[in-house]
Amino acid sequence: MDKLVYVAMTGAKENMLAQAKSANNLANVSTTGFRADLQHARSLQAFGDGFPSRVFSLTERPGYRFDSGTIQTTGNDFDVAVKDQGWIAVQMPTGEEAYTRRGDLKINANGLLENGAGHLVLGNGGPIAFPPFEKVDIGVDGTITIKPQGAADNEMLILDRIKLVNPDNGQLMKNDFGLFVRKDGGIEPPDAAVQVVSGAIESSNVNAVEEMVNMISLSRQFELQVKMMQTAEQNDQSISQLVRMS
Structure with missing residues (x-):
């Protein structure tokens, strides 16, 4: 033929x-x-x-x-949108670290912070666990502050800080979970310059x-x-x- x-x-x-x-x-x-x-x-x-x-x-x-999507205000205290460049570090089902821009966060049945896809959000020492609380605030640098249950109005506790990273996008690849990881398999260090917008989420690009x-x-x-x-x-x-x- x-x-x-x-x-x-x-x-x-x-x-x-x-x-x-x-x-x-x-x-x-x-x-x-x-x-x-x-x-x-x-x-x-x-x-x-x-x-x-x-x-x-x-x-x-x-x-x-890798261009950014539109930031949409939700008014939900747990929602965060990454400003400009940067990523949120999450834990894959395999236990390894990966990166996402998905910031529709919530607390699961085990008291751990996760996003809408069910991926655990990482803090300074691993997944972020919440004790009983009445109020939460997420700062521009990812710092999570809560008012413990039964505490006075002026008693606020710094719980943890969301791990925000800013790797070279050219060194990232998407895996089977729809998350981004470094091509060399390495772990990206936190970047203090990455900021988030609280009460908002980023749409798809x-x-x-x-x-x-x-x-x-x-x-x-x-x-x-x-x-x-x-x-x-x-x-x-x-x-x-x-x-x-x-």
Whole structure:
């Protein structure tokens, strides 16, 4: 069969992968702090007998959009949004450290602070545990201050400080939990310069209109690749008929 079919197949494969990324982005357009995935592919010459006149598609290392989403005021004392650059350190289900921009925080049944995805928020010494309290305040530097249950109005206790980090975004990758980790597997140290906005959350940075346009464009490209495969099959059948006639 003509090598055209393999060239078209690689193009169709990359179109399908790109469509899956766009579909995932659209599905998370309302997810707090979500970072959109990017799909990259490049052309690669196919070397072999003769001249390398054919080009295959090759998936590049995945990338992500790191621009900030819109900060939305909620009035919830537990909600925090990271200002500008920076991340909130959380604990993955595996017990390892990872980073997110999702700041819709709450206290779970075990008295531990977690975000809307169920990831435990890390403080100076690990997950942040809350004793019985009446009031909570989260400062711009992530410091958590509470009024213990039964305490006087002027008796405030500094409970912990949310671990805020500011790694090089180029050294981060997204894992299967939808969280970001360092590519070298290292742990990022706290950064005192990172600040948060209390009583607010950051929206997803997915541009729904842009993703819809990408989906339509990728769909048209996929149709083109399929037509090329059909053309390759027709060429193969025509050549077979000519051989039989000879």
